[in-house]
Amino acid sequence: MDQVLEERDAADWVYRGEGAANIVVAYTGSSPALAGKVLRIQKVPEKESNFIHGSAFSANERLLWKDHKELVLSPTRDMAAQLYLEHVMSPLLGSKHVDAGEFLEAVEENINGRRPVWRINAAKVNRDCKHALLLSDHSCFPRGIMNDEPCISIEIKPKCGFLPSSRYIAKRNAIKRSITRFKMHQALKFHDKEVSKISDYDPLDLFSGSKDRMYKALKALYDTPQNNFRVFMDGSLILGDLGGSADSTTRVIGENLEDVLKSIIQADDGLRTRRFLELIIEAVRKSGVLDRLLDVQKLDTYNIEGAIHAYYNIVSRPCIVCKELGEDGWFHKRNSLHSLSLEESLKIVKDFLISATVKDCSLMICFRPRGAASDSSFSSVHLESTGQFFDYKAFFIDLDLKPLDKMEHYYKLDQKIVRWYTQIARDECSDKRDGCIELYSNTN
Numbered sequence: 289m290d291q292v293l294e295e296r297d298a299a300d301w302v303y304r305g306e307g308a309a310n311i312v313v314a315y316t317g318s319s320p321a322l323a324g325k326v327l328r329i330q331k332v333p334e335k336e337s338n339f340i341h342g343s344a345f346s347a348n349e350r351l352l353w354k355d356h357k358e359l360v361l362s363p364t365r366d367m368a369a370q371l372y373l374e375h376v377m378s379p380l381l382g383s384k385h386v387d388a389g390e391f392l393e394a395v396e397e398n399i400n401g402r403r404p405v406w407r408i409n410a411a412k413v414n415r416d417c418k419h420a421l422l423l424s425d426h427s428c429f430p431r432g433i434m435n436d437e438p439c440i441s442i443e444i445k446p447k448c449g450f451l452p453s454s455r456y457i458a459k460r461n462a463i464k465r466s467i468t469r470f471k472m473h474q475a476l477k478f479h480d481k482e483v484s485k486i487s488d489y490d491p492l493d494l495f496s497g498s499k500d501r502m503y504k505a506l507k508a509l510y511d512t513p514q515n516n517f518r519v520f521m522d523g524s525l526i527l528g529d530l531g532g533s534a535d536s537t538t539r540v541i542g543e544n545l546e547d548v549l550k551s552i553i554q555a556d557d558g559l560r561t562r563r564f565l566e567l568i569i570e571a572v573r574k575s576g577v578l579d580r581l582l583d584v585q586k587l588d589t590y591n592i593e594g595a596i597h598a599y600y601n602i603v604s605r606p607c608i609v610c611k612e613l614g615e616d617g618w619f620h621k622r623n624s625l626h627s628l629s630l631e632e633s634l635k636i637v638k639d640f641l642i643s644a645t646v647k648d649c650s651l652m653i654c655f656r657p658r659g660a661a662s663d664s665s666f667s668s669v670h671l672e673s674t675g676q677f678f679d680y681k682a683f684f685i686d687l688d689l690k691p692l693d694k695m696e697h698y699y700k701l702d703q704k705i706v707r708w709y710t711q712i713a714r715d716e717c718s719d720k721r722d723g724c725i726e727l728y729s730n731t732n
């Protein structure tokens with residue numbers, strides 16, 4: 289891009305949000321080129337290991353992503369991240385819903401004392417970071433002439449929307465076939481004090497396509513947002529948690545959502561929140577975004593209990609999983625995974641990692657009442673219960689490339705989650721029958 293951002297421009301960028309790895313700032317200045325944009329900046333320095341032999345990837349990762357030459361040739365990991373958005377995620381999820389953004393490199397660094405704006409004094413930003421991703425602000429619409437309708441947006445981190453059915457799931461872990469990973473993980477997070485309350489959100493409800501079940505899912509997200517649900521009004525957070533922690537039972541709400549919605553939803557007091565949740569359901573169903581997301585999540589057909597063996601084939605190390613488990617009844621099935629060709633193993637692990645990205649991404653949907661001046665380039669949705677029409681746009685965010693060397697972590701975390709859940713389910717069963725039914729049932 290032509291424009292050089294200088295240190296004094298930092299005042300034009302305001303804090304928008306953050307996760308574990310990135311901080312996001314939104315532009316509030318007067319440059320038309322940057323209006324409606326956010327910068328996504330890394331919080332922590334990239335590991336030295338990210339720069340093996342001048343490439344962002346290790347030799348095994350270069351093998352894994354070899355069909356995407358542009359990725360493999362990236363000199364840095366964050367440049368690869370942008371290319372991953374453009375060349376892998378966008379074709380899978382649809383370019384209409386993936387903003388590949390623009391990769392900014394600090395080429396002007398230290399020239400004439402000018403420094404890039406992402407060196408702003410925001411808390412925890414990596415001050416040595418040389419790159420940032422310039423994206424559209426998906427929490428609001430671009431401001432146009434005669435267009436000052438308020439906009440409201442939501443951010444949902446839906447997590448995994450299906451139950452695994454891989455034959456490689458060990459018998460002792462059979463519970464994974466009937467209880468969602470989200471529900472089991474909640475129990476572990478609660479035990480580890482990562483969350484102070486167990487969420488009733490069930491991803492299977494959200495992905496079900498049934499209006500009633502989707503409403504139930506959204507109501508649970510609204511009641512216990514954690515890091516799975518946020519609401520923004522004209523770009524400012526009004527419900528949910530800002531900033532990287534999974535626990536947000538303390539909601540940051542300046543005003544009551546019901547009141548905030550007065551300028552958006554035409555319904556009586558006490559009904560607006562419900563109507564708003566219905567509006568989200570309409571937009572999700574009409575856009576088909578979650579159906580598409582689910583299809584990509586389902587690329588994980590082997591489950592981590594199968595994919596981990598393919599991983600060891602690729603890295604040419606003895607499989608610690610087979611070694612730990614020894615020769616039980618499952619040995620032959622796993623063994624068949626160790627006789628797969630390198631190509632077959634690469635495909636299994638690549639699909640697993642793509643699926644991991646989309647099990648962890650978030651969906652932002654932004655709405656504004658459709659006025660006479662509405663830009664017809666946006667999709668519209670009808671909220672039958674109030675008779676209103678809304679413009680909306682739906683985008684996936686946080687579609688980060690997951691590193692190959694996370695595979696062992698995935699396996700260990702999976703086993704930890706299921707072991708803990710099986711244990712409490714067993715304890716509950718021996719204590720009281722009701723608890724037993726609740727723990728073994730996926731319907732909250």
Ligand SMILES: O=P(O)(O)O[C@@H]1[C@@H](OP(=O)(O)O)[C@H](OP(=O)(O)O)[C@H](O)[C@H](OP(=O)(O)O)[C@H]1OP(=O)(O)O
Nearest residue numbers: 307308309515532533534644647648688690694701
């Ligand atoms: O493993 P999970 O399901 O807990 O997902 C992690 C997320 O935890 P949560 O959604 O709170 O359960 C976790 O989210 P939080 O940091 O807890 O907000 C990250 O998104 C993490 O990805 P990465 O390491 O930043 O690439 C996520 O790791 P990945 O598994 O997606 O690599």
Ligand SMILES: Nc1ncnc2c1ncn2[C@@H]1O[C@H](COP(=O)(O)OP(=O)(O)OP(=O)(O)O)[C@@H](O)[C@H]1O
Nearest residue numbers: 305306307308309310312423424425426427685686
């Ligand atoms: N394009 C965007 N428009 C508006 N807000 C955004 C955009 N991208 C990110 N955000 C906000 O910034 C927050 C942090 O961004 P993001 O999820 O990409 O960070 P992260 O560190 O990668 O997260 P995680 O911990 O899940 O890995 C988001 O939760 C969202 O509220």
Ligand SMILES: [Zn+2]
Nearest residue numbers: 597607609610
């Ligand atoms: Zn093995």
